[in-house]
Amino acid sequence: MYLISLRTTRLILLLLSIVSLQGCYQNKQLTDNTLIYCTENNPTSFNPQISNDLASLDATTHQIFNRLVKLDSNTNRFIPDLAESWQQSDDKLHYRFTLRKNISFHHTDFFTPTRFFNADDVLFSFNRMLDIQHPYHTVNNQMESYSYSHPFSNLLSKINKIDEHTVEFVLSKPDVTLLANLAAHYAVIQSKQYADQSLQRGQPEKIDFQPIGTGPFKFKSYTSNGVIRYQKNELYWQDMTNIENLIYITNPSATKRYSKLLSGECDVISYPAASQLEAMSKNKEIILNSKSTSNIALWAFNTKQTILQDDKVRYALSQAIDKKTILQAVYFQSAIQTNTLLSKQSWALKPRIDENIYASQQAKEKLQTLNYDFSKTLSILVPENAAVFNPNFHKTAELIQSNLADIGVMAKIESLSGTALQARLFSGDYDTYLTGINVHINDPDSIFRPLLSCASSPENGNSSRWCSPHTESLLEQSLTESNFAQRIKSYYLLQDEIYKKRPYLPIAHVLRLDAISSSVLNVQVNPLTGINFQYAIKQDLN
Amino acid sequence: MLINNGFNEDKIQSPLRYIWSIFKSKSIAVVAMWLVILLIFAAIFAPHFVPHSPLAQNSDKMLLPPYWVDGGDIDHILGTDDLGRDTLSRVFHGLQFTFGGAILITFIVAIIGMVIGASAALTKGIKASILHHLLDALLAIPSLLLALILITIFGPSYYNCLIAISLSLLPQFIRASYLAIEQELGKQYIIALQLDGATNLRLFRYGILPNILEPTITVINRLFTMAIIEIATLGFLGFGAQLPQTELGSLIASSMELIYLSPWLVIFPGLAIFLVIVIVNVFAEGLRHAVIEGEE
């Protein structure tokens, strides 16, 4: 007995000594210059031209690439990036950009550039999107139906190379959004030399998965378990980054991301769960970075369904929904309740006294006077997976379902994903759809057009199947109008129209949230184009 | 298992009574037995006595802690979830899915497995050999993997998950009952019975069954434990019960994102699974001990 206990004690001591190794298992030097970003989703590709999901943008736009111009977040003006300067012609159709010299693309294991950045690279980057004959146009283009979703094909008629360091953009009609579009994520500049080399080797698809750019970090590896490794770009033409190794890891569970932030395994985490925000804001070691975005959660009414054709019915149904509870139960503090499609920051937002219209009893009476058929069950279509604009579609739908039950309308929730959802939307066999929209450039047109234009399909945003000549003409007017006051005016008219017709019930404008460990400074988050680690500094807190 | 056959009354009923009297003397086991009976009642009648509907939302009472914690509400003893649904009611409904499903699986698998195991043990030759090899192959597939395969083919739903788990546990049970019977068959009293001209059925019914009671209890207990863990695991992974169904594993999965805000939502369903397994195991252990003592 005595001997046994002695032996067990020895074993326990051994175990304890293994555990006590914990203290020293972390390598100080390495942790100090490595920054780990824990994200929610894998990027679909490493080219923001063909992928517009936020995970891809976060992984590429600011880290790997540069654009010709960028938006200064403080002054809201466009400032030069890869372009040194630009001039606009008098007819407003020609923009001439002078490019910076002696800028090198990334030197990596898989590509070594022999020349500096020049006009050919700019032409390549844009012609890949514009020119249907371009050898790269179809490369990786079958990935999603929404790829190459950029406005350049409508916007530009031609791009001319004037000399090695000058390019000229020719517009098809005067359009004020060119600079905004050139600063957007899909206007990144790729290396033509790398593209040619890949094409020669018969692996053109590599360009989007082993990217080469001019940005502050260069791509090192991406493994199928969701780990992306970047290294500092030693030849970067602007201020060198402080971070030697940048690592992204995908972890779909927000709980896990938070626990890893607490344990120091992640320095920055994306999209903390709405339910964790309160605890985070109390924790001094975590800085919560919240940026309001134009991304909006919507409840779309299928206006082609007979039962929902009447705009008064749609109004009554909108009245029945208690948005405040949805905000509390689903979003906690991660969104702002809204009654408009445009966010508060948008210059086109029509100021109106926008009272909360929630009035359950009134909605019921209204439906009764409209002879609404209460025996019919409304379907609520919901995507299975959470999206940026809605952390939990199903829960939202459950709340809406119980709101509708209050006014005597039966509803059933149908949860679909992927192609099944697309097919369902395409078929038009649904009453309502819980959705939202990601906005990529700071222009009202990028919200209104996908949601309201006849040309936009339900899969691409117009899930209310809204199509009216009046809306269409307003959309066109506001885009061609270069008089700013006139443009605002037509947007005001458009908003009035939408407010009256109610093809959508706007629920909330979501915030983009990132939780950052207090040891990391200067992480910039652009709600449109993604996170930026260029200026990040990791400091030693101990 | 009570027999009201006049001829055999003396032979069989009295050992059972004897075992029962030993069992009664073990207070923990008796408590466990009452708890098991209570659980079965709870699983069957849960919808009739829980205070709230498991799906009834209450936007005024979201994420309440249990009532003994500050801010709790006596109306919701175990608190509420993020939509104001009563945790106690949801856990009881979860018991219906998890515990009830496990009982059902145990019952079906035990009967089918016993029949196949016994017929395999009592027949010889090519049939037994084929079964043996098939079992060897099936036993090599981990039950979770087998369940995953079946669910991938038939689609995830609660009933498919029950079927998949039954099928994945069946080989283990057949193997165990086969081995137990095989062992018993070699004994001399069985040979004596056989020489008496007993049919296989009679041999099994009166010769073997009473004597493999102890290993059978162990195996059934194990079967039940695995069934409940697997139902919950598949529910947790999203391959079992689907959303409005409040299976305990899927309750844990759906509350996972809330674990920092209200850990209770994860703790209670897990605790329920834990307690159910402990209670049933204590009951089975008690029964097994009583049988062993009775035999000695």
Place this chain on the structure above:
Amino acid sequence: MLSFLIRRLNLLLITAFILTIIAFAIDRSVTIESDLTLSEQPNYFFQYLSYLFNLLDGNFGYSSLDNQPLLTRGLLFFNATLELCFSALLISCLIAIPLGLLAGLFRNTKLDYMIMTVAIVGLALPVFWVGVMAVLLPSVWGDVLPVDGNLSLIYDVPTVTGFLLIDTLLVTKEYGLFAFFDRIAHLILPSLVLSFFLVTEIIRLTRHSMTMVMRSNYIKAAYAKGFSRRKIVFTHALRNALPPIIPQLRLQLSTVISFAMTIEIVFNLDGIGKWLFTSLKAGDYLVLPAGMLIITGFILFFSILVEIIMVIISPLRRGSLYVDK
């Protein structure tokens, strides 16, 4: 010995054959008809034959997600799973064998009841729930043990064997032993959770085995000779009580792998369970037959190995092999 080997090999082949049929059936039921290479064949029999030849060729198919060969990927992931299983086995042996021996020696005492209670608790805790609860640890304890992932990301360890403990030792040039210790730290919590089940099992088996040995005649003889209890336990009982556990434990291998797969998913560890889970969720169903063949192949191989070892250890068993079958 040779005839024993041939007999076992024979059994192995038949079982493997049945498994390939099952794998083929799964493969058929999850693939859509566009699979040209197999559908060219006129009927299921020929389809099966060409499937079998593909398997023998080492061609288990390619992942529809990343176009990697399923066999090599699956094996690498499975090695990670094995690493987890073995570290759990190590932990549980360290904990459970002493406890089981004690329970067997002091049968039906308070100590025995206490140990058996521990065993039931270990069995009753649902592993995935414990895993979920473990993510609360950092908020309670702070930076103690990592609760997620295989290895700190700061170490860029190339996958060579799939056993990260070995792989981290291969990069000592760059990181010293830091990566290795980091790996151990990441393994502790998941193996501990996995060992709950094994502890229960080993306690039960050891207790039973010890009881049987203590009742046997040679122990009684030793007592009669007047040896002290301590000497009897350590020189006679232990030596005979432990080996019978091994074949019993082998039967639990598939259950352990089953639990390990769950733990991988919960703790986000790379391994065959997480690989299957994520692939299935992403719609790549071909991983199922491949994963099944890898796991069952290992279990079969391991079973035979254990049997051979057992035969080598105890000559008594060798004789029994020829008697009735």
